[in-house]
Amino acid sequence: MQFERLGRWFGSTTLLALILGLFGGMALDRVGMIGFASDQQLNFQLLSQARYLIRRFYVDRAAERPPALTYGAISGMVNALGDTGHSRFLSPTMVKEMAEMQRNQYQGIGAEVQAKDGHILIVAPLDGSPAQRAGLKPGDIILRINDTDVDSKPLDQVVKEISGPAGTTITLTILTPTSGVTRQVTLTRAIVETHNVLWHVLPGTTVVQLRIACFNKGVANDLRNALIDIKKQPITGLILDLRNNPGGLLDQAVACGSEFLKSGNVLLVKNAKGKETPVPVKDGGEATQIPMVVLVNRGTASGAEIVAGALQDANRGPLIGETTFGTGTVLSEFKLSDGSALLLAVEEWLTPAGHVIWHKGITPNIPVPLPAGVSPLFPEFERTMSAEQLQHTRDAQLLKALKVLH
Numbered sequence: 222m223q224f225e226r227l228g229r230w231f232g233s234t235t236l237l238a239l240i241l242g243l244f245g246g247m248a249l250d251r252v253g254m255i256g257f258a259s260d261q262q263l264n265f266q267l268l269s270q271a272r273y274l275i276r277r278f279y280v281d282r283a284a285e286r287p288p289a290l291t292y293g294a295i296s297g298m299v300n301a302l303g304d305t306g307h308s309r310f311l312s313p314t315m316v317k318e319m320a321e322m323q324r325n326q327y328q329g330i331g332a333e334v335q336a337k338d339g340h341i342l343i344v345a346p347l348d349g350s351p352a353q354r355a356g357l358k359p360g361d362i363i364l365r366i367n368d369t370d371v372d373s374k375p376l377d378q379v380v381k382e383i384s385g386p387a388g389t390t391i392t393l394t395i396l397t398p399t400s401g402v403t404r405q406v407t408l409t410r411a412i413v414e415t416h417n418v419l420w421h422v423l424p425g426t427t428v429v430q431l432r433i434a435c436f437n438k439g440v441a442n443d444l445r446n447a448l449i450d451i452k453k454q455p456i457t458g459l460i461l462d463l464r465n466n467p468g469g470l471l472d473q474a475v476a477c478g479s480e481f482l483k484s485g486n487v488l489l490v491k492n493a494k495g496k497e498t499p500v501p502v503k504d505g506g507e508a509t510q511i512p513m514v515v516l517v518n519r520g521t522a523s524g525a526e527i528v529a530g531a532l533q534d535a536n537r538g539p540l541i542g543e544t545t546f547g548t549g550t551v552l553s554e555f556k557l558s559d560g561s562a563l564l565l566a567v568e569e570w571l572t573p574a575g576h577v578i579w580h581k582g583i584t585p586n587i588p589v590p591l592p593a594g595v596s597p598l599f600p601e602f603e604r605t606m607s608a609e610q611l612q613h614t615r616d617a618q619l620l621k622a623l624k625v626l627h
Contacts, residue, residue, distance in 0.1 A: 268294060289378075292561070296375050300336075304566050307335075307550055312377050313560035328387050331413040332357055333467040333522075336376040344546060345465040345520035347415060348434045348599065351408040356596065357395065359465060359520035359546075364403065365394035387412045400593050418443040421600035422454060425608025428626055429454065430619070432462040432600050433477060436469025436524040441476035448480060448507035458626035459513040460619070461532075464542065464597045468523025471551070478528040479503035481513065481538075487531045489571040490551060497571065502531075513538040514622045517585055518597070522546035530572030530583050539586035539625060542618045549578030587625070589618045 272290065296310045311319065331350020334343050341363040346352035363371055363379070371379050383391060392407045417440045420431040429451050433444065451459070461481070468474070478487045479502045486499040517529050517540050526545045533540050550566035557563065570578055591597070598616040606614075614620065 292377060293375055295561075295563070296377060299563065299565075302566075304550065307548055307552065307564075308566045309564050310377070311562045311564060315377065315380065316560060316562050328412050329384065329410055330355075330391070330408045331411070334363070334376075339372055341371055341376065341379055344522055345467045347413055348419075348432075348465075348601070349416070350413045351411050353596075355406045355408050356594075357406065358397070358596065359518060360398060362396040362398060363393055364396050367392050385410050416601075418447050419600040420447050420451060421603050422456065423460075423603065423623065424606050424611045426611075426623065427455060427457040428460060428623060429456050429458070430460045430462055430600050430603070433466055433525070433528075435466055436471075436473040436477065438470060438473065440469065440473045441480075444477050444480055445507055452507065452511075457512070459508065459511050460516060460622045460626070461513055461538070462516045462597070462599065462619075463521050463525045463529055464516050464518040464618070465520035466522070466525035467520065467546075468525055468548065471524060471527075474524030474527045475500055476503055478531045480506040481508050481532060482506055482535055483509045485531075485535055486573040488527050488573060489575060491569045491571055493567070497575075499573070512626060514625050515540045516597075516618050516622055517542040517545050517583065518591070518618070519543055519546055521583075523548040526578050526583055527570060527572075530576065530578060533583065533586065534572050534574040534576070540583065541587045541589055541622050541625065542585050543588065543590055544584050545578075545582040547578060547580050547582035549580075587621065589621045591615075591617060 275290065292310065292312055299308055299310050302308055330352045331347035332343050332352035333345045333347070334341055336342070343352070343357055343359060343361040343363070345359050346357045365371060366379065366382050369382070371382075374382075383393075385391065387410050390407055390409050392405055394403060394405050396403045415434060415437065417434045417437055418432070419434070420429055422429050431447065431451065433440065475487045482502045483506065484502055486501050488500050489497045490500060491497045513532075515529055515532055515538055517525075521529060521542075522545065526548060529540055529545060532538055549570040551568035551570065552564045553567045555563045555565060572578065572583070576583070592615055595615045595617075598614050598619050603611065612620075
């Protein structure tokens with residue numbers, strides 16, 4: 222099955238209660254366990270020596286646990302590749318959590334995170350999640366879990382410590398780098414059911430805000446049904462909101478992008494030899510004519526960047542907001558013998574015009590930052606708003622999108 226994912230989502234057991242990491246740039250091919258020729262093997266003797274010395278001399282005997290040491294060694298090898306936050310090792314529990322994530326129901330605090338520059342970084346909170354309600358934002362750094370520092374810990378260990386069943390609480394110390402403010406947030410873990418496609422006619426306007434929260438299984442069909450309903454309304458424009466969308470299944474991202482394009486390509490896939498293969502637009506898009514703009518931010522990642530890049534290159538509508546996260550590789554899943562897995566980048570995604578996404582992100586046509594402390598305004602919060610309340614919202618990106626469409 223083809224799918225792309227980014228970051229780490231933490232859920233009930235091993236996911237950061239933040240839902241194991243998703244969606245972001247994977248075209249996951251499930252691959253069975255493979256063998257290696259002897260001349261390609263790592264220096265297992267060196268690893269064995271290190272393992273022996275730890276077991277023989279390390280003073281904290283309780284910390285010398287074979288599974289933890291093995292998983293740490295594997296994680297270290299993957300991290301040494303430099304593909305921070307994308308290529309990664311998944312413990313057996315993380316593998317199970319990723320499968321749960323694809324079913325659109327998660328147990329935890331509901332945020333995508335990744336390890337980057339020695340920190341645990343929030344990529345995006347899920348819609349309707351405890352993380353979103355607590356005001357966690359893309360770019361926030363988790364400093365402590367309860368009273369324990371996390372900077373020196375591997376991601377899988379952090380995941381394990383933050384995970385827990387719905388109804389239990391956890392306190393995180395959060396740093397917002399843009400403001401330098403550190404705060405403590407207590408969250409109650411919950412079962413988070415995601416609604417990936419939501420839309421609403423903005424109060425006092427003839428413009429629809431259409432939110433795609435992620436690209437899980439079935440999202441393309443949900444989007445098509447939403448567009449059919451939207452076309453029945455007397456609307457003059459559409460705001461496609463991809464903010465805080467961490468990605469998802471590659472085929473869903475391609476199908477969703479195709480709903481807004483008549484022809485051309487959705488992306489280019491470049492292999493290790495530099496060969497580029499175009500992925501064409503699917504015929505029959507429901508919204509190829511309606512005027513539109515696209516909202517993006519730092520939480521726009523992976524598959525969401527594919528859609529944003531395709532629409533930008535096709536001049537389908539300007540991108541408004543902030544530079545996106547910068548995930549642009551296809552991941553293949555290699556299963557290991559104990560149920561764990563390696564997710565390794567095997568191909569790179571480019572926009573149809575050949576622009577690199579990986580580590581760079583996509584720059585919006587109209588840069589608009591959100592004021593400090595302000596969260597994006599999504600359709601589920603607009604249903605009880607008046608036109609006057611909308612005009613006084615502090616979501617500068619949404620207001621700019623309305624102005625551009627008008």
